Amino acid sequence: MAAAMAAHALRFETVRSNPQHTDTNASALDFPSASGEIKMTAAVFSTENSAPPQIHYLFHQYRTTGRKPRTELWHVHHFWQLELILDGCGGELAAETEVLPFNSGDIFLIPSGIRHVFHYPDRRCKWLSVKFSVEPQCRTGAQRFSLNEILEPARTILLHLLNAGRLPDRQEVHLINAVLMIFVNYHLSHGSDCSQPESTFVSRISGYVLSREGKYISVDDVARFIGYSPKYTSNRFRREAGLPLKTFLDRQRYEHAVRRLCFTSDSISTIAAALGFSDTYAFSRFFKHAAGKSPSQFRESYLHSM
Amino acid sequence: MAAAMAAHALRFETVRSNPQHTDTNASALDFPSASGEIKMTAAVFSTENSAPPQIHYLFHQYRTTGRKPRTELWHVHHFWQLELILDGCGGELAAETEVLPFNSGDIFLIPSGIRHVFHYPDRRCKWLSVKFSVEPQCRTGAQRFSLNEILEPARTILLHLLNAGRLPDRQEVHLINAVLMIFVNYHLSHGSDCSQPESTFVSRISGYVLSREGKYISVDDVARFIGYSPKYTSNRFRREAGLPLKTFLDRQRYEHAVRRLCFTSDSISTIAAALGFSDTYAFSRFFKHAAGKSPSQFRESYLHSM
Incomplete structure (x- = not known):
């Protein structure tokens, strides 16, 4: 001790x-x-456990629902996923046993290994999906956040760095990793069960x-x-x-x-x-x-x- | 290669x-x-050199000049220093052989080992000084930045996290470190001579x-x-x-x-x-x-x- x-x-x-x-x-x-x-x-x-988690940006996509509802299957993956809901509302994320409805401005962080599925109703919805890895792994649940003094500016930086039309270059990736670290640290400090006893x-x-x-x-x-x-x-x-x-x-x-x-x-x-x-x-x-x-x-x- | x-x-x-x-x-x-x-x-x-730099927040202070000019001596230190100029103008930072005048909204990053001195004229000036360590060390010069799409939101988060009246708690420190990483990565990607050949x-x-x-x-x-x-x-x-x-x-x-x-x-x-x-x-x-x-x-x- x-x-x-x-x-x-x-x-x-x-x-x-x-x-x-x-x-x-x-x-x-x-x-x-x-x-x-x-x-x-x-x-x-x-x-x-003083070493900060190592974050590696992997991929990002700007997505929209069309006129028809978007149907996904339950799935799970190694990477972490950050979803910034940019436009539209009325959808929901089901993660493990929870159902989290969302609106424009909401942010979801889905850590590694969480079984989940997004439901988009038959309305226009626009969101940014960022995939990244976090080492070392730690077991935490999916979380929904609303914009606040920390997340709103972090979101601004991310949207500035993640071009819709191309992948980021190496220097941008370093900055993106730093912003993703804000989201992960915020997640770990707000209701995660990953904190050390x-x-x-x-x-x-x-x-x-x-x-x-x-x-x-x-x-x-x-x-x-x-x-x-x-x-x-x-x-x-x-x-x-x-x-x-x-x-x-x-x-x-x-x-x-x-x-x-x-x-x-x-x-x-x-x-x-x-x-x-x-x-x-x-x-x-x-x-x-x-x-x-x-x-x-x-x-x-x-x-x-x- | x-x-x-x-x-x-x-x-x-x-x-x-x-x-x-x-x-x-x-x-x-x-x-x-x-x-x-x-x-x-x-x-x-x-x-x-893929490992991101390790950032450790050390100390912060909100400072103001009084009515008299503030006189400093040339000095140098191991830690990095981030100065956010919050109010007032007309001062300047001398770093090694450069002289950088500043105004409200300017940001200075002074890496480890840079000989420097701040000059504040006889006017009210308010600034936030954050000291932190970066490992591994790399040789870069001092830099002045103006607010932009990345630095302005990063500054907002930092000001939200760094209370004027007390030291941050452990969870805040993790978030502060992540924000400082944005400043360091921004510095390293903008005009630093530290990039790998x-x-x-x-x-x-x-x-x-x-x-x-x-x-x-x-x-x-x-x-x-x-x-x-x-x-x-x-x-x-x-x-x-x-x-x-x-x-x-x-x-x-x-x-x-x-x-x-x-x-x-x-x-x-x-x-x-x-x-x-x-x-x-x-x-x-x-x-x-x-x-x-x-x-x-x-x-x-x-x-x-x-």
Whole structure:
């Protein structure tokens, strides 16, 4: 379960003998050693399953129903299918045991392996069908979406890139893959059963700590938030997350400090204030204990590692 | 150079003893053997460097200039930086040896390792700064973009996802990464010097063949298109691409047939007509020679491999 803690963790590389060495698989969070020169390679919101899905556009078609109803047979395929309903209404998608009626503006995502059939009534209907592959596969159901602040612009980009008269060129395919990734990620984050199982207890605490953006949080604060006694909260957190709650809280605060030091030009005193320290000396003491060097030395060595 | 041909190539997996085997690195195009059961895993527009860049959101900040001019120092960092100019104008970005003035609506992408500095004159200016990492690194320059059909919707999604008051949660980060990928891919396809070196001769022919979408093309047609004699065209193509031009043309046509068989529900006669065959018999003969089975058998075995 300790790996789950990497969810909101920064990733460090401690450079010693070989400055070229990059352990891209590193996910455990360690306080960097004071003896090694610190080079931050990437600070990521990594998840246990952090690699994004690989998307490959395969084929697209603009389709219309004629005057007669369009009859399809139930079918299933390896590729994923995105349907953008561009015009007309009154049709429906049957997918496994569900029936989803649609109107103009609706979007369907049909993942790999879903048995489905589209029914178009005897009316003019126009839609764009995009076929693509997703690796690694994960088992999710078909979903219908309506246009919103994310899907509408994504749809705009896709319609701009997918010419009705020809296949996209290589550079367009790269852009199309990126847009398809928005649809897939949106699908995975909205009602898909594909998300990784995670301890609600740990993830709720983790989310709470993240929302505080580096400000001081005591074990008692966490206990109050989660609704258990401080002792029970500490013990259960250590059991499920694999590290003491106090250590986790300190690391999160330290990581937030590192993000601000490395990715902003905020002054040390601004950062100290944002993190809720009474003054820069208190911040420096805290930081030095964790990093083995002062905030300004840390920033300096990060900038000089370029 | 043969690998360059995979640019518009389908990828097959020929399943023999172990149906679980997946060679995800396969890029060479082979006509599937008539003896093996054919299972198409993914048909991709793979490039020599086909893995998409890995994007990791790191940090974002909404910034404003006050009443006084904002003075920065020249600096350089490992992470990439995306600046969306939201309000105000009259500032400029100096990056390496270039100076790029900006106005509201402009977008800057500053890749890793670019020495740069923003100058804000004594006027109110508002911008969003997003820091993220891109793996693998590639050497490109800073670029300024103006809003267009792709960047404007991408910007809309990003502004929707990046809350001014808090850090994004894990699911938002996945979506943000996908949007950042649009910016990076757009950058890489517009004036970046990071694109792979490729034979213009081969890629021009490849683009021409792709644009014909499976219709018949003779060596003479290609020679006329490229402006050389058929003999010189054939010889140079074989030398640079690593396979005879006639073989390449047949494969491209075959691949297009496979795409239509596997990813559409078009009838065999519709596909034959779209590919410019005089009738379904001519198409079947051509296809059987390449695949070892008829178009309908091929479709059948693809659908049954589910």
